[in-house]
Amino acid sequence: MKEAAPRNASFQHASLASGRWRELDLLEQLANVGSEVERSLAWAAKNKPEVSWTALERALELIDLTLADPKHRIKPGRLKELARLREVLLDYFVGGNEFGSSEAAWRSYFGAFAMAVALRRAPAEMRAPAESPEERCEPGPGRS
Amino acid sequence: MDIVRTPITLSDLQTMAESTFGELVKAVVDVERGIMAVDAELHSDEEAALLSDGSMQADLWGINLRPGLYPEEDWVEFDSLINLRPWQGNRSRGVEDEAVRRRILAIVDSLVVP
Numbered sequence: 001m002k003e004a005a006p007r008n009a010s011f012q013h014a015s016l017a018s019g020r021w022r023e024l025d026l027l028e029q030l031a032n033v034g035s036e037v038e039r040s041l042a043w044a045a046k047n048k049p050e051v052s053w054t055a056l057e058r059a060l061e062l063i064d065l066t067l068a069d070p071k072h073r074i075k076p077g078r079l080k081e082l083a084r085l086r087e088v089l090l091d092y093f094v095g096g097n098e099f100g101s102s103e104a105a106w107r108s109y110f111g112a113f114a115m116a117v118a119l120r121r122a123p124a125e126m127r128a129p130a131e132s133p134e135e136r137c138e139p140g141p142g143r144s
Numbered sequence: 145m146d147i148v149r150t151p152i153t154l155s156d157l158q159t160m161a162e163s164t165f166g167e168l169v170k171a172v173v174d175v176e177r178g179i180m181a182v183d184a185e186l187h188s189d190e191e192a193a194l195l196s197d198g199s200m201q202a203d204l205w206g207i208n209l210r211p212g213l214y215p216e217e218d219w220v221e222f223d224s225l226i227n228l229r230p231w232q233g234n235r236s237r238g239v240e241d242e243a244v245r246r247r248i249l250a251i252v253d254s255l256v257v258p
Binding site: 009010011012057060061064067068073076079080082083084086087088090091094095 | 200225
């Protein structure tokens with residue numbers, strides 16, 4: 001069995017690196033990565049590059065723990081997405097933004113994972129009901 | 145994209161360069177397995193391919209090969225965003241550990257023949 005954490009690694013998320021991260025599914029993992037990216041963006045906007053960098057380091061750790069999670073290795077498309085995510089994120093923060101990403105694009109990308117996790121955790125009565133034709137409020141024939 | 149496990153020629157690399165960036169070929173080297181992925185537009189795609197092939201991320205390092213500069217020292221350029229791994233002590237796009245750089249050069253030397 002492969003190690004949960006790579007050799008010679010020094011993780012800020014020590015307990016997650018020891019294996020707990022792998023108990024999360026992909027949506028939860030990326031929602032957590034997104035939290036760190038949001039923090040990094042927020043501190044960058046406040047012109048606090050050192051604090052922004054530490055949040056970005058934590059985001060990288062979580063992406064790398066996700067890349068090392070065996071459940072994603074059986075799906076090559078996931079590895080490609082995660083590896084590209086890592087490179088494009090670094091390109092935005094420390095590279096030349098060759099890929100033309102933006103703060104809004106990052107918030108949108110990670111916001112979708114956060115929303116998916118939040119919806120899944122919400123009590124059933126809080127979730128939006130499935131629409132039936134009778135419930136739609138669209139103006140129909142005879143309505144104004 | 146190719147995963148190079150047995151030697152290729154400098155001429156092969158030159159052909160790859162001409163079909164993509166013109167002067168350089170992006171590569172990712174696995175310093176434990178002694179193999180490298182080449183000929184992709186992104187280092188991250190080569191990284192993903194090697195991870196799928198059984199590599200560990202901590203062993204993977206992104207470089208650029210410039211066949212036109214061979215055998216000058218600069219023909220291997222240690223520069224890739226995938227190398228930025230703070231948890232491993234590498235906080236730049238380069239490869240900060242000289243011992244790792246030497247291992248990379250030895251692997252490239254063994255996999256690319258003039």
